Amino acid sequence: MLDKTFDPKEVEGRIYARWAESGAFRAGRRPDAEPFCIVIPPPNVTGRLHIGHALNNSLQDAIARFERMRGKDVLWQPGMDHAGIATQLVVERELAKRQQSRLEMGREKFLEAVWTWKEESGGAIGEQLRRLGASADWSRERFTMDDGLSRAVVKVFVELYRQNLIYKDKRLVNWDPRLQTAVSDLEVESIELKGNLWHIKYPLEGRAGEYITVATTRPETMLGDTAVAVHADDQRYKPLLEAKAQARQPLTGRLIPIVADEIADPEKGSGAVKITPGHDFNDFEVGRRHKLPLINILNRDGTLNDSVPKKYRGLDRFLARKAVVADLEELGLIDKIEPIIHAVPHDEKTKTVVLEPYLTEQWYLDVRTLAKRAVQVVEEGRTKFVPENWANVYFNWLRNIQPWCISRQLWWGHQLPVWYGDDGTIYVAESEAEAVRQAGGAKLTRDPDVLDTWFSSALWPFSTLGWPDETTELKRFYPTSVLITGFDIIFFWVARMMMMGMHFMNDVPFRTVYIHNRVLDEKGVKMSKTKGNVIDPLDLVDEYGADALRFTLALAAGQTRDMRIGPARVETNRNFATKLWNAARFCEMNGCDTRVDFDPARVSQTVNKWIVAEAAKSAREVTTALETLRFNDAARAAYHFVWDVYCDWYLEFIKPLLNGTDEGAKAEARMTAAWTRDTILKLLHPFMPYITEELWARTVEQLAPRQTLLIEAPWPDLSSLPRDDSAAAEMRWVIDLVSGVRSVRSEMNVPPSAKITLVLKGASAETKNRLDRHLGVISTLARLFSATTGDVIPPGSAQFVIGEAMVALPLGDVIDFVKERARLEKELKKAQDEIARFDAKLSNEQFVSRAPEDVLAEQREKRAEAAAQAARLKDAIARLAS
RNA sequence: GGGCGCGUAGCUCAGCUGGUAGAGCGCUCCCUUUACACGGGAGAUGUCACGGGUUCGAGUCCUGUCGCGCCCA
DSSP states (O other): OOOSSOOHHHHHHHHHHHHHHHTTTOTTSOTTSOEEEEEOOOOBTTOOOOHHHHHHHHHHHHHHHHHHHTTOEEEEEOEEBOOHHHHHHHHHHHHHHTTOOHHHHOHHHHHHHHHHHHHHTTTHHHHHHHHHTOOOOGGGOEETTSHHHHHHHHHHHHHHHHTTOEEEEEEEEEEETTTTEEEOGGGEEEEEEEEEEEEEEEEBTTOTTOEEEEEESOGGGGGGOOEEEEOTTOTTTHHHHHTTOEEEOTTTOOEEEEEEOTTSOTTSTTSOEEEOTTSOHHHHHHHHHHTOOOOOOBOTTSBBOTTSOGGGTTOBHHHHHHHHHHHHHHHTOEEEEEEEEEEEEEETTTSOSBOEEEEEEEEEEOHHHHHHHHHHHHHTTSSEEESTTHHHHHHHHHHTOOOEEOEESOSSSOBOSEEEOTTOOEEEOSSHHHHHHHTTTOOOEEOOOEEOHHHHHTTHHHHTTTTTSOOHHHHHHOSEEEEEEEGGGIIIIIIHHHHHHHHHHSSOSEEEEEEEOEEEOTTSOBOOTTTTOOOOHHHHHHHHOHHHHHHHHHHHOOSSSEEEOOHHHHHHHHHHHHHHHHHHHHHHHTTOOBOTTOOGGGOOSHHHHHHHHHHHHHHHHHHHHHHTTOHHHHHHHHHHIIIIIIIIIIHHHHHHHHHSSOHHHHHHHHHHHHHHHHHHHHHHTTTOHHHHHHHHHHSEETTEEOOSOGGGSOOOOOTTSOOOHHHHHHHHHHHHHHHHHHHHHHHTTOOTTOOEEEEEESOOHHHHHHHHHTHHHHHHHHTEEEEEEESSOOTTEEEEEETTEEEEEEOGGGOOHHHHHHHHHHHHHHHHHHHHHHHHHHTOHHHHHHSOHHHHHHHHHHHHHHHHHHHHHHHHHHHHHO
């Protein structure tokens, strides 16, 4: 016997273990079936499950389970990302606790320490995903730094290098002075901060007392100035340009030219700008155009180097700024200081380090070339975005893409397969031995840099399937079916997978990209540690169960950009789980067991025909919604069927049968109830795997405990069931009648315990039959003493219209005539308003002549119905008065 | 500056291909009826941000305005 409520804690671990033991997660068990593949967005090895992961993986799992039940050979490919920077920082922090440092240990020892950390503490998220119920094929779990994937990374690098798509270049990069590494454009986060715009006077050479004023937010960089730029059309400066005037950089004493360049905007400030090619991306371009010298004034840690005057050397860049401003003030060269708010580049991980444009030699990938096909295949529809709007975001970025800086000055990651000879010759090879061979046996030094973490992630859809080997998995599962991810990594990951997939596999990595919405807290605020509004999904799992959380997330996965999640919503769906549980409990108490020989197409009772048809309808809705990745529609359709149809009406309808003496009817009701319950368990399984699997196990089949697992049950295909409109109409009528009586009872304050009588007047033969057939059910649900047909409305009756008939409820003394009259008049008003609306429409010549025939007919019919109802209500009111 | 999204019941949101609105939560009243009070029954609440247009007909299509948010530069 089932308990009153479902206990997730008791069930989840046990059920998950059963799935895992059964091998149900494994791909390749159905060699003849259609393959279906999802690759997981690999979480960081340092990661802990957050609500975004919970959403992302709940949706992936729903699809994986759905397609598995549909008989496909499903591979949900799990794995983790080595997360270069994040992991290195975590391990460095651990070492610091033991008074150890990376630099003291040296590279080799440090990497050992990272691997040890990875084995001992990394990958907690894998366990957390299992708690959610993730049915990934863990036997095939991969890691971006494992041997196979590392081999893929090296091969890709070497090939791209040989194709001249990877090259080394010396230019400005975004530099993180704390980590002392380059980062890519994407890893820069602009943050609006208060700052100053310093207007500084540069003395003009040979013109005592004359100045040219430039404005800057970064005075310290003036130590690296190599020009002042003005616009060629700016009349104020034309004479200076013509005279080839020069300015004297006041702190270095350097003589710098005044050049004409479009970078200077005559409308802004003085119209003149200082040019620092070594420390500003725009100025770098200006410098190239005018062949200006480039002075690097910073060390790798952000302190000033030896190319600045002695007094500034070794100062941190922010202290240097203060010193420079103080000195200028002393010289009287500050024209004015204007407070402004401006965007300052920060590292995207901690958002606390100001990044510097910094001149270094780095490795770049020519993504501009690779982007062309990535754009093309989406334009051609070979990969579809869902919702399709996201394709625009993707296009926009790829069409304006800049070279990708792929080298990082870190230790944890894929070290570049690059070696240098003593003379600086570059050897790029798949192994050191090969590089040495190329160098004719010379001694080589390996490039110490590692690759951007996203470089290996970009290969994920094929590297995890065994590439560069031509494995059967690769042939079978590439292109993968659908990628499910969040919009924040469209650039970082999706676009790059598209480029790499097209280049190395000559086909798209996935046919569909589903971009889910972003999870906000209940108030619509982005969750963040600093705000303290982070919801731990595992807390929700602990409190309400994984199913409730998953169902909540699916229900919220709509077409909009954001979703708000909080405990209240999860609680609602925990309640839904309880409802489902109790419906099954009811079935159990009434001996509703699953019969293998049961044929839903051949039930004889109208209620059963009706619920079978309703189940078929819901199955169709859930299926279509899942096929089109409309998770919210799928979840809602299932919810509605369970609660509003199966529980609220069907189970109530069969109670009299189950308690009755007609053994044939009882048996059919039991079988149908069990069959419908089983259908529900199947439809809900992708969303609520634990409770459905548990109920599947706890229900009986042929009076014996079930041996099968729901995870492997076939998805309900009820499309071949005959539609039975007459059963639907009949049960609709019963529902309307019962609701009508309940409504009157409630408004007339008839106590629930009081049984009343019902008289049906003016009913057709068919209606009379309906009343007859469902008398027991109607009496129970409407709490009737008796229900008869008759030609006379008894005095003191409350009345309402149902179809062509009138229902009278003689309430005797209980009836409140004033109230009843008001109730009827309200109904009448409603009907009359409706008639007026239809009349307005139908008397509109334009409408009658232009609207399609079926719409017209429908409107006329509705008008007639409303008119008939109004007439009956008028009669009822008249009777009341008499 | 460029792009995208949102503005529907008190709150959170559904409303796909145009035929005047739905759910959950909350609220009011009633009910311990033998699956479920994590429940049952009955209610109340909306000039669908605003203006214009297309159309016989617009929450739904087009356009403008206002407000909010996000991404990119």
